[in-house]
Every structure is written in structure tokens, then in C-alpha cells.
Amino acid sequence: MAVRGQLPETVILTGAGVSAESGLGTFRDVGGIWSQYALEDVATPEGYARDPELVLSFYNARRANALAATPNPAHDALARLLKAKAGEVVLITQNIDDLHERAGSEGVLHMHGELLRGLCTICGARCDWRQDMHVSDACPSCGGVGGMRPDVVWFGEIPYFLEEIATMLQNCRQFVAIGTSGSVYPAAGFVAEARAHGAETLEINLERSEVSSAFERRILGPASETVPEWVESLLN
Ligand code: OAD
Numbered sequence: 001m002a003v004r005g006q007l008p009e010t011v012i013l014t015g016a017g018v019s020a021e022s023g024l025g026t027f028r029d030v031g032g033i034w035s036q037y038a039l040e041d042v043a044t045p046e047g048y049a050r051d052p053e054l055v056l057s058f059y060n061a062r063r064a065n066a067l068a069a070t071p072n073p074a075h076d077a078l079a080r081l082l083k084a085k086a087g088e089v090v091l092i093t094q095n096i097d098d099l100h101e102r103a104g105s106e107g108v109l110h111m112h113g114e115l116l117r118g119l120c121t122i123c124g125a126r127c128d129w130r131q132d133m134h135v136s137d138a139c140p141s142c143g144g145v146g147g148m149r150p151d152v153v154w155f156g157e158i159p160y161f162l163e164e165i166a167t168m169l170q171n172c173r174q175f176v177a178i179g180t181s182g183s184v185y186p187a188a189g190f191v192a193e194a195r196a197h198g199a200e201t202l203e204i205n206l207e208r209s210e211v212s213s214a215f216e217r218r219i220l221g222p223a224s225e226t227v228p229e230w231v232e233s234l235l236n
Contacts, residue, residue: 008090017179066097074227075103117151182211
């Protein structure tokens with residue numbers, strides 16, 4: 001395990017709200033993705049087993065939307081912060097888009113996977129994948145057909161990087177959640193974990209989240225305004 005000195009002082013967790021002003025829909029706001037699709041059909045291993053083409057077409061649409069979107073001032077501000085405080089700040093995201101990277105953030109931990117990656121369920125290989133995905137696609141590694149899926153974490157699966165994240169939460173000085181409703185665990189429990197280990201906690205969101213009362217401080221408003229202001233206050 002890494003020693004305290006090598007761990008980030010600030011851990012930031014982002015959710016769909018940070019990409020909302022780039023035109024990517026959130027999940028649980030009015031008209032959100034989960035009001036248009038049944039989560040069990042498109043975001044579970046069982047849904048994929050029942051109707052893989054439906055699941056792939058859901059993610060094809062989301063991939064196309066994400067590729068057409070551009071980072072907003074919240075992504076840009078976080079990239080500035082990461083660059084200015086290299087090694088002191090880590091960015092964990094539940095988002096599967098690549099807007100943090102396109103804004104210039106490096107080393108982002110995509111705990112729910114990435115839309116622009118494919119995973120072969122036959123051989124386990126992962127690869128870059130920017131185009132639409134279909135059941136008839138072959139895995140670039142093993143050549144097997146019928147096993148490709150997006151490299152995203154579905155309900156009932158274990159998010160990525162959980163051990164590293166736990167170590168960081170237990171050792172950070174500050175935990176900040178941005179644009180997440182606090183409805184999905186384990187991410188919704190990060191604030192409690194960080195606070196139990198002595199971190200200061202801040203929520204930046206359009207409105208109070210489900211776990212808002214677990215935070216000591218909150219800044220409410222659209223991320224494109226609140227995040228740049230918060231970042232400037234840290235850097236000045
Ligand atoms: P949600 O859609 O659950 O929550 C988005 C949050 O962002 C809400 O609290 C909104 O109030 C807030 N929000 C909306 N617009 C905003 C803006 N312009 N500025 C700031 N905040 C804004 O999305 P997540 O919390 O990210 O998982 O959802 C967590 C997980 O649930 C996702 O990663 C996904 C989903 O089901 C999987 O698919 C496994």
C-alpha cells in the first residue's frame with residue numbers, strides 16, 4: 001500500500017451533472033435517461049444476455065452523443081486544477097464519457113468504465129472502441145464473434161479501482177463530490193468513508209443530493225459556474 005505522502009490531498013468524485021451542460025443527459029433528473037429506458041433492460045448483465053443488440057444500440061446512441069459533445073467550463077476548470085496541483089488532486093468519475101480527458105485531465109479513474117472502450121466477454125481483452133458496436137463484431141484480440149460489449153460497469157457488477165479509491169478516501173484531506181445524486185453505491189458512500197477518516201467534505205451540485213446531509217459544506221448551482229469559481233478560489 002502507498003504511504004500517506006504519495007496519496008492525493010484532495011479526492012474529487014464527479015457524476016452526470018458535470019456533463020449536463022455539455023448536453024449529455026443525466027440519469028435521474030426530470031426527463032433523465034432512466035425515465036426513458038428501463039435500467040434492468042440496458043444496464044445489467046441479465047439485460048445484455050436477454051437482448052444484446054438492444055443494449056449495444058443504447059450505448060451506441062450514448063457513444064455518438066458523447067463524441068458529439070464538448071467539455072464545458074466545469075471540465076475545463078477541473079483540468080486546470082489537476083495541472084496546477086499535479087499529484088495532489090485525483091479525479092474519480094462515474095461518467096463513461098471522455099469529456100474530462102478532452103478538457104485535459106490526466107489519470108482520471110473511470111470507476112464505471114468508459115464508453116470508448118470495448119470488452120470481449122470471450123477472452124477478457126479490452127480495446128479502444130469509437131464506432132458503433134454490434135453483436136456481429138469480432139474481438140480484435142481473439143477474433144471471436146458475438147462477445148463484444150462496452151467496457152462499462154453495469155448494475156450487479158463491481159466498479160473499477162475500488163481498492164485504490166478506498167485507500168485514497170481514508171488518507172485524503174478533502175473530499176469533493178460534483179454533480180452526482182448520491183443514489184448509487186458504492187460512490188454514494190465515499191463521503192461517509194472520507195469523513196470518518198477526518199477529511200473535510202464539500203458537495204457541489206445543482207441541488208442537494210440524496211446524501212447531502214453527510215457533507216459539511218455545499219455549493220449549489222450549475223457546475224459550469226460553481227466549479228470554475230471554486231477552482232479559482234483554491235488557486236488564488
Ligand atoms: P444522476 O442523474 O443520478 O444525478 C445527477 C446529479 O447532477 C443530480 O443530483 C442533479 O441535481 C445534478 N445536476 C444536474 N445538472 C447539473 C448541473 N448543470 N450542474 C451541477 N449539477 C447538476 O447521475 P449520477 O449521480 O452520476 O451508473 O448517477 C450515478 C450512476 O447512476 C451513473 O454512473 C450510472 C447511473 O445509473 C451506471 O450506469 C452503472
